[in-house]
């Protein structure tokens with residue numbers, strides 16, 4: 001028989017998965033650690049159960065008492081799950097910007113949930129933190145788990161997340177990427193990985209993508225801290241500094257917009273089949289940036305904090321995305337990849353040593369007005385248009401027996417598979433056709449009529 005004593009035993013040992021479509025050969029390998037596979041659906045299960053166990057062990061609560069926490073939802077879900085198993089009650093405060101799904105899920109665990117105003121400073125008596133503290137102090141036999149200052153939070157990741165990543169990468173990780181909410185995940189995990197790497201004479205770089213509007217990026221980079229702004233990504237970023245965040249194990253904090261985060265989270269599920277929340281989009285944006293900088297042969301691990309199922313009414317809802325202004329014309333008309341799925345890749349090359357007469361004959365036969373020159377080491381990416389042939393012959397620069405390469409010009413108007421069709425449109429505006437380049441080689445020609453046919457079929 002194989003079974004677990006209770007659901008809490010399922011926390012941790014989450015798998016890592018390689019990204020195959022969002023990462024190309026010019027980039028480092030990116031492995032995503034799927035924390036949404038924890039039983040409570042997020043990375044916060046690890047610290048929640050550790051905080052609860054430690055509070056019980058340290059006598060901070062007696063059997064049947066109440067755990068109180070201020071949460072963006074996920075910590076609450078972890079504390080609620082642990083409390084359900086261990087026989088405690090729970091009360092949570094949660095700011096009103098958090099998704100309805102998370103609030104409803106907390107209630108499903110039998111928790112009492114107080115929804116508070118998001119726009120209040122953290123020390124305002126009606127903020128989610130202050131209300132939670134007040135409830136815990138007034139309620140008999142209650143314990144405020146205080147994720148922002150409880151050092152069992154980073155410790156949970158030092159004891160579990162860090163070792164899992166080190167073991168599963170055979171110590172070969174070059175860079176860890178993850179967002180900062182309380183900082184517990186990144187601080188504990190990074191501390192462990194940096195210590196292990198130092199023992200092995202290596203280095204692990206730690207990069208934290210932070211939402212525009214959060215103060216962490218400014219504080220880390222020692223810039224003037226701007227007034228905290230409102231941002232819509234949930235679970236990461238903050239408007240005040242917290243005790244559980246250890247900047248000494250972080251090498252870089254980069255800003256990411258809500259729009260980039262949400263669009264990338266949508267792409268992650270559509271292209272890699274990995275259904276994750278908005279903060280996963282933020283983290284992944286940073287991971288892809290690092291993977292481009294590091295290049296092939298290096299290994300980046302990105303922590304995916306939670307599942308997309310708690311945001312279906314938000315980032316995964318087209319209407320919500322449009323209302324918020326995140327889905328513009330670019331997303332509506334689609335990408336080069338969508339067009340190629342529709343029309344396929346077709347390309348006719350001119351051989352560099354073909355003559356102008358031969359190429360002109362082939363163009364006329366096929367009814368096309370340009371051909372890229374087959375790439376080889378002797379020249380860069382070149383194209384020959386019928387207008388180039390006409391000019392070369394009319395000026396007497398070339399005759400029909402000359403090699404076509406003599407009349408060719410450097411190839412302009414290149415696009416990659418991920419580019420939007422708005423880029424293709426700009427290329428048309430410059431009088432060019434668009435040429436799809438993959439792995440450094442032209443693999444498709446996109447003419448105006450292709451886009452017209454594609455959009456007509458789509459409408």
Ligand SMILES: Cc1ncc(COP(=O)(O)O)c(C=O)c1O
Nearest residue numbers: 180181182183184185235279305
């Ligand atoms: C969705 C989401 N992403 C990321 C995090 C960041 O984790 P940490 O608080 O450990 O920094 C959280 C934390 O609440 C979260 O809920």
